[in-house]
Amino acid sequence: MRILIRGGRVVDPASGRDATGDVFVADGRISQAAGEADRTIDARGLVVAPGLVDLAARLREPGYEYKATLESEMDAAVAGGVTSLACPPDTDPPLDEPGLVDMLRRRAKALERARVYPVGALTAKLAGERLTEMAELAEAGCVAFSQANAPLPDTQVLWRALQYAATYGFPVWLRAEDPWLARGGVAHDGEVATRLGLPGIPVFAETIALGTLLELVRATRTRVHLCRLSSAAAVDMIRAAKKERLPVSCDVGIHHVHLSDMDLGFYDAHCRLEPPLRSQRDRDALAAGLADGTIDCAVSDHAPVDEDGKHLPFAEAEPGATGLELLLPLALKWGRERGLALAATLARVTSDPARVLGVASGRIAPGAPADLVLFDPEAPWRVSAQSLRSQGKNSPFLGYELAGRVRATLVAGHVVFEQP
Amino acid sequence: MQRNPQLNAHGELQHLLSIEGLPREILLQILDTAESFAGVTEREVKKVPLLRGKSVFNLFFEPSTRTRTTFEIAAKRLSADVINLNIAASSQSKGESLLDTVANLSAMQADLFVVRHNASGAPYLIARHVKPHEHVINAGDGRHAHPTQGLLDLYTIRHYKKDFSRLVVAIVGDVLHSRVARSLIHGLTTLGAPEVRVIGPQTLIPAGVEALGVRVFHAMRAGLEDCDVVVMLRLQNERMNGALLPSAQEFFKHYGLTAEKLAAARPDAIVMHPGPMNRGVEIDTPVADGPHSVILPQVTFGIAVRMAVMSIVAGN
Secondary structure: OOEEEEEEEEEOOOEEEEEEEEEEEEEEEEOOOOOOOOOEEEEOOEEEEOOOEEOOOOOOOOOOOOOOOOHHHHHHHHOEEEEEEEEEEOOOOOOOOHHHHHHHHHHHHOOOOOEEEEEEOOOOHHHHOOEEOHHHHHHHHOOOOEEEOOOOOOHHHHHHHHHHHHHHHOOEEEEEOOOHHHHOOOOOOOHHHHHHHHEEEEEEHHHHHHHHHHHHHHHHHHOEEEEEEOHHHHHHHHHHHHOOOOHHHHHHEEHHHHHHHHHHHHOOHHHHHOOOOOOOHHHHHHHHHHOOOOOOOEEEEOOOHHHHHHOOHHHOOOOOEEOOOOHHHHHHHHHHHHOOHHHHHHHHOOOHHHHHHOOOOOOOOOOOOOOEEEEEEEEEOOOOOOOOOOOOOOOOOOOOOOEEEEEEEOOOEEEEEEEE | OOOOOOOOOOOOOOOOOOOOOOOHHHHHHHHHHHHOOOOOOOOOOOOOOOOOEEEEEEOOOOOOHHHHHHHHHHHHHHOEEEEEEHHHHHHHOOOOOOOHHHHHHHOOOEEEEEEEOOOOHHHHHHHHOOOOHHHHHHHHEOOOOOOOOOOHHHHHHHHHHHOOOOEEEEEEEEOOOOOHHHHHHHHHHHOOOOHHHHHHHHOOOOOHHHHOOHHHEOOOOHHHHOOOOOOOOOHHHHOOOOOOOOOOOHHHHHOOOOOHOOOOOOOOOOOEEOOOOEEEEOOHHHHHOOOEEHHHHHHHHHHHHHHHHHHHHOOO
């Protein structure tokens, strides 16, 4: 299939290119010379950009099919312009055996939508005690190893896990949260939690764990990607660590760039997230850190939860928000609010996460995989249970109107999503 | 942010979920109404027909004797039919969800739900899902709010001190876990009390509590100095020995209210406690039973206050 995408505003964050032009796709790749096309797509008025690369999207398989299925979430991904996604290992059972990883990859591949990159469990059953067979898992297709949101309180095991991963050059993706300090907490420890009577998680639950991790990176030189920063203090620590040239990268959940604990309102369970939404000052620091590159990328942290999981008192509600279809419009909103060029905005959800993932996607250049998104950056749409394709309708943005509507998504040169 | 879910479109009290965010006028309306009911409770025939034909469901997801009983008495004095449900022991243990329980009771033609739940915010969830003619009264949710207790505390203070505008009020003990403290703080600041203090060890004072408009003290003597009102909080058994406190004995030594410590307060200070009391832990028996104590009148006033709240929300 040879496709000519004509007349769009072509934005390639990796090179900074932002100009009207054509993109030609042949044999699943972006091609230099335009030849005879089987199909021409009129992209006038649309942005043509690399498909989004999302480092954290839960597809809920295996084990949680009542919350979402691979089909529903892969549909949501391409509808949101996401062409590559990494899925955390917190499935049931967790992704701690090559057979599970292999099956997930096969199932995902058969659906012919986004590319799926499984992240393997760092410890068996995510229990934080015994290392997984990382080399075997990598062979089965795991791109990194992680505890997802499961704690790893034993620092001896953590140290050994990092050493072992470093032996093979595997990256380790971890959230920084001290499980003892965070125990029982469901909201940022501050004025709002005190008012609402919710048990708090202090900022130092994050910074203490981050300090431990950075010290272990210093000792082991393992490539560590820090997931979902939540506080201004953590952003400062990462800035210093990068200055020191430690091999670290990090991301932030797109909701945390926009929301703070004030948005809990009267116990809105959709704002029950992990890590918790923190103060407005923290949110501003995250948004600024993402703009100046201290934070490498924004992720959806997609976590579809069924209605029963959210129709509960705040502390009992299941954490997480649906995000695959919100990543692009919320990234655009963030870029507009900070006055960034479109290429700089999109870099944080395309070329930068692709670099962390170590894949060739995320750019528009001859020979690169033809993973593309065509979107109207101004077109408004209302977030609602009906407009979301994900089985998870759990969003703090329900009822909001957001700008940025995906018109078409291509993966490996195939049109996998189209919407007039 | 959503509008205050306790108020209807006319700004009247639809549900009572928290004292926070209620205008001064509504608080005074409740206190004044309660005063008019105080006479009723002293008559030989202690009933008024305001809620005749209405059904009040006491939904207690957490055990409580005193609060449930006073709500029951209040509803009966308003001539309502009262149904007590101790849910901790029934459907929740069978896995029925909170909202399913409420939907079922709603199908039995409830008019008013009195809800006690161990999760902060649970009554808000219920209030969002009940029918327009149904009302929800929060009888204590987690550590968030206990508005009728806060109101009866305000009633008691007004009864003895007449006026809030010159008062120094100290709330002592486990503020971190206390819904009583939070409700009273909001009530006092709304009614214009110039100084509200909280006193306790750092482990029992929640983060950012100053933002509620209180001064924090860690020493009893300094905190009680020149106080007009001293409110002692209950210390739960499970919090006495662990990471928050080493022992009940040490707590009593430093924060238990004794006659000696009370001497720092004003000579006409009143001493309050939401009950049930731990004598010898947060309060010494001579103080609990002494001339400053208004702990038993609080209980009596509680019935009139709950009658007032039920009649007001049911009338809106």
